[in-house]
Structure formats: C-alpha cells, structure tokens
Amino acid sequence: MPKHFTLYSAALFCLGSFSTWAQEFKPAQVDSLLNSLVANKKMMGSLAVSHDGKELYSRAFGYTQTDGATTIPAAATTRYRVGSISKVFTATMIFQLIEEKKLTLETPLATFFPQLPNAQTITIDHLLSHHSGLHNFTNDAAYKGYMTQPQTRAQMLARMADMKPDFEPGTKAAYSNTNFVLLGYIVEDLTKMPYAKALEKRVVNKIGLKNTYYGGKITPRKQEALPYEASDGVWKLAPETDMSIPGGAGSVVSTPTDLNHFLEALFGGQLVSAASLEAMKTVRDGYGRGLLKRTLGDRVSYGHGGAIDEFRSDMFYFPAEKLTLAITANAQSYPVSEVARAARWSYFGQPYALPHFEASTYVPAAADLDRYVGTYANPKVPLKITMTRDGNTLKSQGTGQSVLTMEALRKDVYKFDRAGIVVVFDANKPSFMLKQGGVETEFVKE
Template sequence: MLRPLHSLLVLPLLWAGTALAQTAPASSINKAKLDSLLTILDTNHKLAGSLQLTQNGQVVYSRAIGPEQAGVPATTATHYRIGSISKTFTATMVMQLVEEGKLKLNAPIATWFPTLPNAATITVDHLLHHRSGLFDFTHDPAYVQYMTQPKTQAELLAIISAQPVEFAPGAKYAYNNSNYVVLSYLVEKLTKQPYAQALQKRIADKLGLKDTYYGSRIDSKKHEAASFMWDGATWQVQRETDMSIPSGAGAITSTPADLTRFIEGLYAGKLVKPATLQLMQTLQDGYGKGLSLIPFGSKQGFGHFGSIDGYRSALTYFPADKLTIAYCGNGVASGYSVNDLVIGALAIYFNKPYPLPDFSGPTLTAAELSGFVGEYASSQMPLKISIMAAQNTLVAQATGQSPFPLTAKSKTTFVYSTAGITMEFDAVAHTFMLHQGANHFLFTRQ
C-alpha cells in the first residue's frame, strides 16, 4: 500500500539539543559504531535494507542488511522500490518543463484534466505543494482490494474525481498521493512519452543512473528486493502494489548509490538551474516542490522519505556539509523506524553522543500496556505527550512532533534510546517521569 509518508523530522528530541560539531573528515568517521548499529538492527530484525553516506562525492559508508528475497541476503547492489522519493523525481521533471517554457506553475489543471473537481482553480503549483484539496485515492476504502491490480489513467482519474474535494485549492497543506499521480500524467502529456521514458531521458541518462527506473512486477533475476514485515519469528513477504497505480508518486525503483547521484546531480545544477532549485526548496507549511526541509540539530538538509508496501526509504542532502544520506529498505518491524536509523547514522557521522539501541527487555501484554495509555501533561513544560499502545509496545508522540516507539526495559520503564529518553511509569498514580540527559520532568495523565 502506498502510504501517506514524506519527510519526517529527523531529530525528535523534546527540546533543542546542543549545536552539532563541525563536519568530520571521512577518515575520522566512526565506521565501527555505524557497523554496530546496523548489526544490532539486523540481529534484532528491526530493519532490512541498504544504507549509504557520501561526503563531497566520496562514499564514506555503505552496507546492506537483511534479505533481498526469501533466503537470499541483500547486497549494496540490491534494487528497492523507493516509494514517495519518486515525488522528487517527478517534481524535477515538472520544473524542467517550466524552464523549457512548456508549462507555467500558475496554469490551471483544467487545461489537461477538466473532469477533476475544482480543475479550473487548482494550479500546477498547488499539486507540487500538496495544496490542491483533491481526494487522495489511497484513502479510498476499496484501495486495498484493487492495489495489486493494473489501473489505467482514466480509471484512477475517475476514482479521484468521484470523491468530494477536501478543501478549497490553496487553503491548506495536506500530503496527498493524488497530486503527484496527476503530475505524472501531466509529464506524459507534455513530453509525449510514457513516464518511464521521460524519467530515463530527463534524469537517468543525464546522470548515468544505471539502477533507477520505473518499476514493474518484482523480478528476482534483476536483484529486485521483495518487501517484508517481521512477524516476530520470520520475515513475511508483503502484498505487491501494481506499479500502474502510484506512477510518479511512488513507482520508481533505485539503489542508495543512484539516489545519491540523483540528489547530488540536482544540487550541482545538472538537472535544473540554481534558481529553479531554489524554488523547489521554497517551503509552504514545511513542503517545497518535491522537497522537504529535514533538519538535524542546527544543520539543514533537503530531501524526502518514502513508503510503499513493506519498503521504506530516505534521501537527504546537507548542502553546507556536502553530505548525502540515502537508505533503501524492504523490511520493517515494530519498535524501530527509518527515521530512527537516519538519526543514528547522522549522530555517529557528526560525532554526536549517541547510545546504541538496546532491544532487550520484557514482553508486556495488551492489558499491561493499556494502563499507561493516555495524554499526559507537565507543569514544568508546555509540551503534552500522548502515549499509545501498538504491536506489544508503547508509542509516544509529543505536541507537534512525529511519533516514536518505546522499548520496554522493565514492566514500568521504557526507553527511546535514539534520543536518550527514559520514561518511568506509575500506573496507579497515572504519571510518568521523563528523563533526557540532565533534564527530569513529571507528567500526569489528563
């Protein structure tokens, strides 16, 4: 299933941390610690995938963990579906067409898609910034029934058109896969080519991307990874979305090495002009044109996250440091996320204190976890924290931040080691004490 996931905030600390150290020379990167992190994730079946870090065009770290196919280990040459990172490719091609004078950002989409609701007032720019108000077809209750079957453009446009709009064009931001599917169709209309050919000609050929292409049915002979979910005992193969459906919103296959070449080529002016790139980075409610701001402490990166079926991906470029981090994955489990991996890899790269995750601890029942669920507040700080139960663990979410998983260290103590957070619960008093570094806060359930 194509999930409504784009770029996550890469430092979910509850308060501002200290400034990061200056960029470490490649020779001083603690590769052993980064290896230890991936080994822990592999041993505990938390993620399966491939990670690469590149500084100033030089690969400083590259490793794959987990299976490529059942019984076949992944390598750094394994190909993965990248989900919504495809949107950055689509936005790049749209902006190329703008540069060529074939398209205007303020053009109403009624010119090409007159049957879509509000087509006369929705512009190309609204689609790029997820501000169209169109219905997201992945929210269609029937989506899970047809996601594995081919769909034509006409059929998908009809599905989008059949539902009422969610808001007036430009009124607000709402991440929406329909926006980039429509943009994909627009690329095809203006280039007079299938999306796959436009991708090859406009991006892959220009940058020499040998392993980036429009996906089709998974082919193990091409070292294409199946997608998995860890069920507590084995990696279970997930359903396979038919690639006629996500199009330029999520249908591209690639590798971390090619994703790195793509975003570095984008920032080097090989795909669009610097002024156009600046437009792509201009944010509205945190989202640009196929790019999001992804901060890490005082550092600013730009990129995108992706998710489809069991695949997860992340791509971020830090211009000031000439650093790229790229991850393509095909296996997920409860209690950890790609966002956590990115935090850990960046913390290790920048020589920031970072405790390796520890997944040892007791297994709690649903009844035991339910005693901790609720919304908590503290008189010591304005932040509220919601505690939820999910898949035999707890998940916490602070006001305005992304949710993060907690690992049980005892029946009442939970940790989020990525951010150095410990929570000690008292189910009778309906409180927890939060510890992070030298800070200690008492939270009470409301």
C-alpha cells in the same frame, strides 16, 4: 498515515537542538547498529553516505530474498522501491518543463484534467506543494481492494474525480499522493512519452544513474528486493502494489548510491536551474515543492522519505556540508529514520547509543497501568498523547495518529521499537519523559 508510497514517519514527533560537531565519518558504530538489526530481525536494506561526491560508506545488510530454500544476500547494487522519494524525481521533471516554457506554476489543473474537482482553481504550484485540497486516494478504504491489480489512467482519474476535496485550494496543506500521480500524468502529456521513458531521458541518462528506473513486478534475479513483514520473529513475504498505480507519486526503484548521486546532481545544477531549485526548497505550511526541509540543530538538509508496501526509504542532502545520505529497506520493524540518524551522528561526531532488542519478561502491575492512563501534553509540542490500558498492556496514541502498543521493559519504562520511542514515567508526579531521536521531551497529564 497510510503506508502506501506516502511520506513515512512512524514517530510521534521529532525535535532537536545540537551543537556544532566534527565532520569525520566513523563507520564502526553504524556497522554495529546494522549487525544488530539483522541479528534481531529488525531490518534488511542498504545504506550509503557520500561527501562532496565521494562515497564514504556503503553497506547492504540482510537479504534481497529469503524464502525457504532461496536466500539471496543484499548487495550494494540491490534495487529497492523507494516510494515517495519518487516525488522528488517528478518535481524535478516538472521544473524542467517549466524552464522549457511548457507550463508555469500558475497553470491550472483544468488545462489537463478539467473533470477533477476545483480543477479551475488548482494550480501546478498547489499540486507540487500539497496545497490542492485533493483527497489522498491511498487513504480510502477501497484502495486496498485494488492496490495489487493493474489500473489504467482512466480508472485512476475516475476515482480522483469522484473524491470530495478536503479543503479549498491554497488555504492550507495536506499530504496527498493524488497530487503527484497527476503531476506524473502531466509529465507524460507534455513530453509525449510514458513516465518511465521521461524519467530515463530527463534524469537517469542525463546524470548517469545505474540502478534507477520505473518499477514493475519485482524480480529478485534482476537484483530487485522483495518486501517482507515481521511475523512471529520471522520475515514473511508481503503483498506488492501494482506499479501502474503510484506513477509520479511512488513508482521509482533505486539504490542508496544512486539516490545520493541524484541529490548531488540536483543541488549541483545538473538537472534544474538555481531558481528552480530554490523554488523546490521553499517551504510553505511544512512542504516544499517536491523537497522537504529538515533540521539537525543548526544544520539544514533537504530530501524526502518514502514508503510503499513494506519498503521504507529516506534521503538527505546537507548543502553547507555537502553531505548526502540515503537508506532503503525491504523489511523493517525499526525506523529507517533511526538508522539515518546514527549515520548522520557518526559523521558529525555525536555519540550514538545502540538500541537493545532483547525481549522483556517484565509484567507491569495493574496499579501502575492505571496510574499511567490519561492524556498528556507539552505546551511546546503540537500534539497530545493519550495512554490507555488494555489488560496488562499499555497503549499510546498521538493526536491524529495510530495506536501504538508499548512494550514494558521494567517499572515505569516502556518502548516502541518501530519508531525508536522510549517512555519513562515519573514515579512522583503525573508525567512522563518521551525519548526519541536523541531528544527528551516531558509530557504532563492534563
């Protein structure tokens, strides 16, 4: 999955089952994790937790800017690009327009952009739920060649019109930024104003968000965080996507506190009707209409994740518990999902083991590496994991995913910090235990 304003998950998969827990936020273990992340140069960002509209926890960690002599510590008001979380803002405005009778879920894409493939059969519903079949333009090799340069709507539409569809509309689902860039254009056409102004009028001002807007060139003196990537143990400034490109798919800048308030307002009936919210929550083939449904044992949450350049973000709302949590990061070599999990578990009273980031000096034996090589599966998990050897290095690849270089900790134990993965091979049989997100799953060699 490309890392440009897509729904981000570096994890191989996430499963889980948990019992009922107490509900009292304990910040000490979250503070310990954030301190460790900063000290080991694993993440910089901001986290906020709210219950029933009352903020329980807010902490910025790391730096907004850290370039040579210029160092600006992050603050609670530091603004971050939030990538695909923007899709929830866009979906909210689309449902407002539906309530205003300006379109329906069945309105064909051809009403606005007849030049796009399958425009007569693609509907607003298909775009919202990633059922359109329109190819994700950020997956194209050409994307990296123009991502940092200003683009016009005409240029973007021309590219989208030239892309071959991935499947027939409505037959299945596949995540595509193309869908929400188009929905952003539709918001502009129906409101007769730029997306930035529509966002301000229909969401930001309506519920009193203080640090949320359509992004532009990043300016640290305006409390905007710069993106950084890990390079030889230091943070190196990373490229910025030009914000003329992502539009309704990934243009929003915000803070965790604002994101929490947005979710509370959305679920509190301040932005759309109960019927519209129910439609946004309804999941088909893994996707709602702008919202994603995620479970934590018997607890259900709704929200979205985001990634653009080196920024990562995630937000959750648990309706039954009235718990809201959001995290933003401008640098990370450790998953934001793990930090969010630590915060959730702290609230629900579940123990959380702090990760260990010390570099290992262990060199695996060649015979062990050869023993690990192969393809592993679990009948209850919809992916296989292939282990390969590259010299003294073990590499892992899940079905349809990128190759991960595993770090050897000790005999039969490997990790991949960026996804919070630990793999423990069985010395007596051809299998391994994959530990991720507090869940252990056995994979057996085929």
